Amino acid sequence: MVERETWRKSFSEWFHDVIFRAELLDYRYPIKGCGVWLPYGFKLRNKILSIIRRLLDETGHEEVLFPLLITESMLGKEAEHVESFSSQVFWVTRAGREELAEKLALRPTSETAIAPMLKLWIRSHANLPKRIYQIVSTFRYETKATRPLIRIREITTFKEAHTCHESFEEAEEQVRTAVKIYSKFFDELAVPYIISKRPEWDKFAGALYSLAYDTIFPDGRTLQIGTIHNLGQNFSKAFEIVFETREGKHDYVWQTCYGISERVVAATIAIHGDDRGLVLPPTVAPIQVVIIPIPYKGFEEAVLSKVKSLAEGLKREGFTVEVDLREKYTPGSKFYEWELRGVPVRIEVGPRDVENRTVTMVRRDSLERTVIPEDEVYKALPKLLSEIQEALRERALKEFKEKIKRFTDLGEALTFIKNTGRLGIIELPWCEKNECGIRMEEETGLKALGTPYPEEEAGNVRCAICGGEAKSFLRLSRQY
Numbered sequence: 001m002v003e004r005e006t007w008r009k010s011f012s013e014w015f016h017d018v019i020f021r022a023e024l025l026d027y028r029y030p031i032k033g034c035g036v037w038l039p040y041g042f043k044l045r046n047k048i049l050s051i052i053r054r055l056l057d058e059t060g061h062e063e064v065l066f067p068l069l070i071t072e073s074m075l076g077k078e079a080e081h082v083e084s085f086s087s088q089v090f091w092v093t094r095a096g097r098e099e100l101a102e103k104l105a106l107r108p109t110s111e112t113a114i115a116p117m118l119k120l121w122i123r124s125h126a127n128l129p130k131r132i133y134q135i136v137s138t139f140r141y142e143t144k145a146t147r148p149l150i151r152i153r154e155i156t157t158f159k160e161a162h163t164c165h166e167s168f169e170e171a172e173e174q175v176r177t178a179v180k181i182y183s184k185f186f187d188e189l190a191v192p193y194i195i196s197k198r199p200e201w202d203k204f205a206g207a208l209y210s211l212a213y214d215t216i217f218p219d220g221r222t223l224q225i226g227t228i229h230n231l232g233q234n235f236s237k238a239f240e241i242v243f244e245t246r247e248g249k250h251d252y253v254w255q256t257c258y259g260i261s262e263r264v265v266a267a268t269i270a271i272h273g274d275d276r277g278l279v280l281p282p283t284v285a286p287i288q289v290v291i292i293p294i295p296y297k298g299f300e301e302a303v304l305s306k307v308k309s310l311a312e313g314l315k316r317e318g319f320t321v322e323v324d325l326r327e328k329y330t331p332g333s334k335f336y337e338w339e340l341r342g343v344p345v346r347i348e349v350g351p352r353d354v355e356n357r358t359v360t361m362v363r364r365d366s367l368e369r370t371v372i373p374e375d376e377v378y379k380a381l382p383k384l385l386s387e388i389q390e391a392l393r394e395r396a397l398k399e400f401k402e403k404i405k406r407f408t409d410l411g412e413a414l415t416f417i418k419n420t421g422r423l424g425i426i427e428l429p430w431c432e433k434n435e436c437g438i439r440m441e442e443e444t445g446l447k448a449l450g451t452p453y454p455e456e457e458a459g460n461v462r463c464a465i466c467g468g469e470a471k472s473f474l475r476l477s478r479q480y
């Protein structure tokens, strides 16, 4: 097994360090909150995006691309929305030598960019349901400390889906579909999550309610990695998106939206890593297998020719393979580098492998070595990759579950919080009154994530604050 001490104890440093040294991104760009995707990071990003694209495409979503700029009047149409985003918007006020007559916002998200076009496109129930998505940069002037991939000002990988429906019930059905899509998505990344209905005071501005996916980082803090909002008719009323119903009447469309960002890349890195660096799940690893020759005097030719034919064979079978033939590096330093970059499987070919017609396979997660006959590699590799995927999933899930604790009593919870280093999530019975929830945040010094989704009856317990009948549990954590 690989140690996870640094990863656990100084996670924040580990995270910054690994992003930089594994050459995923470079945040030395001279604007705060903006980073450069490097080739290896960009490949990882695109692998992850290809999963969400597939899941959306197969469930009736169509990919589109809207302009980056939004006029001030468009952005201002839905009152709650603009109120909540106003402190975070970047504005374009000048163009060339001229002051603009109406200033233009860089989209912080796109409801208000999309709505005026939906108004033109949707005439009748025959145009519904409508499901579109785009993957774009959005801009948020974050005032909290920025963090690589986690809190940035140019969010470069903002995947936002927007849907329109005939009825509230259909929008609710779409919310359930979105939950299925995101759950599958995170399952493929082997990233564990918990789904909560955000409390009233923390929902997306302009939504009826918000559901959120949170995961727990090695330092015990939670990260919101995805959100799903039922927007009701708030935006369609503000933008007059009206359709003719089946009965020949007119109604405003019912909308939902749901989004993720490069935080999903952050979560994939953080959840599976260890002291040697990245450990990438095979489903998203840009390189699945790296082949490294172990040259030995007199065997150079034989080793090289075996490495090359093996690489060709594996590529033909559809694996993504890297062959590290660099002469100036020792095998040891190559091992170190590909371990840092999280390649799931390393194949070593040495003189003994040539003699015995074998290959040596080393898995990145456990560093376990196995020597197998060379003609079995094509069968052994897919099996090994799926074993790695499963092992990562199991370990992550086990660690995740251990970090969620339910209490019935505030005092017990407070003692637990005081004595627990990397806290995770606690749950306390709640009457669902806002004032009690806010008091829970104050008493614990934590932030509310919301209540379990799907809804869960609290059973026969009392609100941890007022002693009244508890309707559900409130989840609380330290959040990024």
Ligand code: 5CA
Pocket (backbone or CB within 6 Å): 108, 109, 110, 111, 140, 142, 149, 150, 151, 152, 153, 155, 159, 160, 161, 204, 224, 225, 226, 227, 229, 257, 258, 259, 260, 261, 262, 263
């Ligand atoms: N229009 C809706 C749905 S797309 C929306 O904007 N929702 S959101 O505000 O919750 O953002 C969607 C997701 O983007 C969040 O769940 C979070 O995972 C991610 N996100 C938000 N702000 C940032 C940021 N500054 N840096 C990185 N990711 C972010």
Ligand code: ZN
Pocket (backbone or CB within 6 Å): 430, 431, 432, 433, 436, 463, 464, 465, 466, 467, 468
């Ligand atoms: Zn209460």
